[in-house]
Amino acid sequence: MNEISTRVSSVAMTTGEQSVPESRRHRARRSLAVARSGRAGRMLVTALPYLWLVLFFLIPFAIVFKISFSESIRAIPPYAPLFEMVDDTFLQIRLNLANYMMLFEDRLYLAAYLNSIKIAAISTLVCLLIGYPMAYGIARSSKAVRNGLLMLIILPFWTSFLIRVYAWIGLLKNEGLINNFLLWLGLIDQPLPMLYTPFAVYVGIVYSYLPFMILPLYATLEKMDMSLLEAAADLGCKPFKAFLTITLPLSLPGIVAGSLLVFIPAVGEFVIPDLLGGPSTLMIGKVLWTDFFNNRDWPLASAVAVAMLVLLVVPIMLFQRYQQRAEEAKR
Amino acid sequence: MNTGRRSVWLLTAMILGYAFLYGPILSLIVYSFNESRLVTVWGGFSTKWYGELLQNQKLLDAAFLSLKIAALTATGAVVLGTLAALVLVRFGRFRGRTLFSGMVTAPLVMPEVITGLALLLLFVALEQLVGWPSGRSMTTIVLAHVTFTMAFVTVVVQSRLAQMDRSIEEAAMDLGARPFKVFMVITLPMIAPSLIAAWLLAFTLSLDDLVIASFVSGPGSTTLPMVVFSSVRLGVTPEINALATIIVALVAVGILVAARIQHRQDKQREKDMQRAYASE
Numbered sequence: 126m127n128e129i130s131t132r133v134s135s136v137a138m139t140t141g142e143q144s145v146p147e148s149r150r151h152r153a154r155r156s157l158a159v160a161r162s163g164r165a166g167r168m169l170v171t172a173l174p175y176l177w178l179v180l181f182f183l184i185p186f187a188i189v190f191k192i193s194f195s196e197s198i199r200a201i202p203p204y205a206p207l208f209e210m211v212d213d214t215f216l217q218i219r220l221n222l223a224n225y226m227m228l229f230e231d232r233l234y235l236a237a238y239l240n241s242i243k244i245a246a247i248s249t250l251v252c253l254l255i256g257y258p259m260a261y262g263i264a265r266s267s268k269a270v271r272n273g274l275l276m277l278i279i280l281p282f283w284t285s286f287l288i289r290v291y292a293w294i295g296l297l298k299n300e301g302l303i304n305n306f307l308l309w310l311g312l313i314d315q316p317l318p319m320l321y322t323p324f325a326v327y328v329g330i331v332y333s334y335l336p337f338m339i340l341p342l343y344a345t346l347e348k349m350d351m352s353l354l355e356a357a358a359d360l361g362c363k364p365f366k367a368f369l370t371i372t373l374p375l376s377l378p379g380i381v382a383g384s385l386l387v388f389i390p391a392v393g394e395f396v397i398p399d400l401l402g403g404p405s406t407l408m409i410g411k412v413l414w415t416d417f418f419n420n421r422d423w424p425l426a427s428a429v430a431v432a433m434l435v436l437l438v439v440p441i442m443l444f445q446r447y448q449q450r451a452e453e454a455k456r
Numbered sequence: 457m458n459t460g461r462r463s464v465w466l467l468t469a470m471i472l473g474y475a476f477l478y479g480p481i482l483s484l485i486v487y488s489f490n491e492s493r494l495v496t497v498w499g500g501f502s503t504k505w506y507g508e509l510l511q512n513q514k515l516l517d518a519a520f521l522s523l524k525i526a527a528l529t530a531t532g533a534v535v536l537g538t539l540a541a542l543v544l545v546r547f548g549r550f551r552g553r554t555l556f557s558g559m560v561t562a563p564l565v566m567p568e569v570i571t572g573l574a575l576l577l578l579f580v581a582l583e584q585l586v587g588w589p590s591g592r593s594m595t596t597i598v599l600a601h602v603t604f605t606m607a608f609v610t611v612v613v614q615s616r617l618a619q620m621d622r623s624i625e626e627a628a629m630d631l632g633a634r635p636f637k638v639f640m641v642i643t644l645p646m647i648a649p650s651l652i653a654a655w656l657l658a659f660t661l662s663l664d665d666l667v668i669a670s671f672v673s674g675p676g677s678t679t680l681p682m683v684v685f686s687s688v689r690l691g692v693t694p695e696i697n698a699l700a701t702i703i704v705a706l707v708a709v710g711i712l713v714a715a716r717i718q719h720r721q722d723k724q725r726e727k728d729m730q731r732a733y734a735s736e
Contacts, residue, residue, distance in 0.1 A: 166546060166635055174540035174606070175552070178559040181603040185574030188581050202580045230495060255476070258469035265466075274470075276711065281477055285664050285706045287591045287681050288700040292480035295697075296485065324553045335477065380580060385563060394565020395667055400688060417671075427577070430570045437567070445561050451615060452544070 152245070190363040193427035196221045204424050224428035237407035238432065244323070244408065247390035248330040252338040253380065254389050255331065260342035260379070261372075262348075275343065282336050290329050290400055297325050297401070304396075321403030329397040334390070345379030346372075374425040378447065389437055409433055481704060485504065487698035505698040512695060515683050522663055522680040525594060529601035530658040534651055537609025537658075542639075544610070545617040563607040567629030575600045579672060592674030600672045601665065612657060616650035617643075649718075656710075668716035 169455045196205040196219070208218055263274045281289060296302045299316040307313045319325055347374065358366040395410040402408070411430065417426040488506075492499025509515065540560050563571065579589055579596050587594050624646075628638045644651075668683035673679065687693055 162688050171543050171547065171550070171556075172537050174543065174560075175556055176537045176554070176604075177603070178540075181578065181599065182563065183573065188577045189570075190572045192577055202584075245531070247695075258466060262466045262470040266592045276715070277474060278477070278708065280711060281481065283660050283711070284481065284704050285681070285684075285700070286686055287666055287688070288696065288703065289480060289665065291684075291696060292484045292700070294688070296480060296483060332476065332480070335473075347680055389565040390567055393569050395569050396685075410567060413573065413690075414667075421576070425722040426573060428686055430573050432481040433567065433570060441562060441565060444565055445558055448561050448564075448611075449557060453619060 147292040163407065168277060189427045189430050190356055191422055193224055193431045194220045194222070195424045196223070197422045197424045202423065203421050223423070224425050225432075227425060228363070228428055230431055233407065234409075234412065234429070234432075237412045238436070240407050241394075241409040243391050244326060244330065245388050245394075247386045248391055249338075249384050251327065251331045252335055253384060256335055256338035256342055256383065257380075260339045260346055263339075263343055267402070278336050278343075286333060287396060289333060290397055292327065293329055294320060295329070307394050320401065321406075323402065323406050325401035326406050326408075328397050329401045330387075330391050330394060333397065337386040341382035341386065342376060342379040343375045349375050378451070382444070382447050382451070385440055385447070389440050389444065392437060393433055396409045416448035481700075484697050485704065488694065488701040490697075493692075496646060499646045505694040506702075509695045509698045509702075514678075515680070515695075515699075518678050518683040520681045521677060522595065525597050525601060525679065526659045526662040528598045529605055529662040530655045532598070532602040533605040533609045533658040534655045537606040537612050538647075540606065540610045541613035541617055545614055546642050556653065560607055560610050563604045564611070566604075568604075568667035569671075571604055572668040573602065574601070575668065576671040592672055594677050596674070597677060597679065598670050600660075600668050601662040604665075604668060605661045608661060609654040612654040613650050614648060616647050620646055622641070634698060640672045644664070660707075666697060 165446075191207055192204055195207050197203060198205050205219070205221075208216060219422070259278075263271060263278070266274060277419050289382055294301075297320040298304070299318060299320070301320070303319070304313075304316040308316065353371050353375075358364070359370055362370075393410040393413075394408060395414050396404050398408040398411045399414070402411075409432075413429045413433070416422050416429060489501050489503065490499055491502035491504070521713075525623060537632060540556075544557055544560065575596075576592075579592065579599075582588060583590060590598075620643075624640050625642050629635075629644050633641070665679075666685050669679045670682060673682070684696060684699070
């Protein structure tokens, strides 16, 4: 602090001593230099992350798109080139639409596609139903416990996702904890088959993505002006009606953000349907994985990825708009 | 009466919600001390699975590799993510900004199978074109992880930068400090806590990733989640329970330490403020 003030006074003294035109010229030259170096610096600061993202995020999608039109062959890498020079004079372009035809003709792909949307949508709804009361409760609790409660929501996120999914195998198995407990209670005579069913996939997705729903909901509910509810109550509004007409609309941005954060990744989920779902639980992420790793059909896997992106492009753009608005609101 | 009934209902929902979040994790911890190999039959207390875990060389090698990848990833992602956050918060409008902010936020929600496939195809195409990166290895995993964790770093740092008091920076600028110096001497220390948080977040995300690593890894680079996944696919194994318990314990200790440091810093700041006001 002291250092700054002495520097301030020394700056004031030196400028005071100099003749006016010279100091002005000096300052002008200097600010120009700062501006120039600032512009160069800005360019550099922008270029580094920009080029990185173009190279490792944008271009890869273009390549996926390109390879989705090529033919699968037995080679390394296992796809036929799209562009080929013929006799060094003609550029031959071979577009192969067979992969996309396959997506429409083979019932497996359409079923997986629709099933993924269904599972992701229902899981999002369940996350909302479980997450809303929790976010509401945390936002309305006293300041002393609020941070602790919030920490407990975030904590599982820091532990391994894979291991949290794995935990459900031990719980849902035929000889697992839940079945043993129900048998012991006498509610059932023989184990309920739960693992390797769609039910297990729903449980896994809801469990893994619940924190992503709760956090944005909490953020909007915590900012809400409570005096609005008091005013409504004073005017004779029933609590439930006040919730429907005030709290719910005000928390809509949180609902949208949380739902997108759950829905979009859940559509492409691979680990959960693979570990918890049976062979009959088709999801598009798992189909892509099988095409790529087991069948080594890279072009077909690329076509599946493009189809998934087409489905997700609108939700992703919605999410970005929300994200930008939230950032601007902070400033 | 009405509000009383409502809060009882809310409390029940919260207790059930937290039980849902923590029940599975607790069951893992309890059964990691189970003598019996049958995971769901209690055979008495034992720590033998921890011993077996420490003798599983394949798993230990993979864990070491994963830690190395995570540390490199987190460092790279913090550098790039912080630059991206600076661009978004401080540089105002410029040509290509919409594309930039789109590319920054998209990886947050992009399904991992798509990111993994896209990056693998890029690496293969690059190898054909310029001969780099030759084959898939730790390098390709780090590059892929930096790309997808950078988005999370940007979000964390961005919100800190947006809330930061700019008057100190402006004061330094007025006194003639160059932008780079202002950033190093003033901005960086002020956003340091968010950089640490972002580093830890990128570290855990990298350590945890199975899908993207599976796509871009080579024969010699098997990460911990890949080993865990292949053994979990074969069924429940008590060693994985022991591993889970160790991870949960480390995370819990880490968070407690972080909360403790945060608490102490807050107190110190309060004291400093009081002293500053007293001296005025």
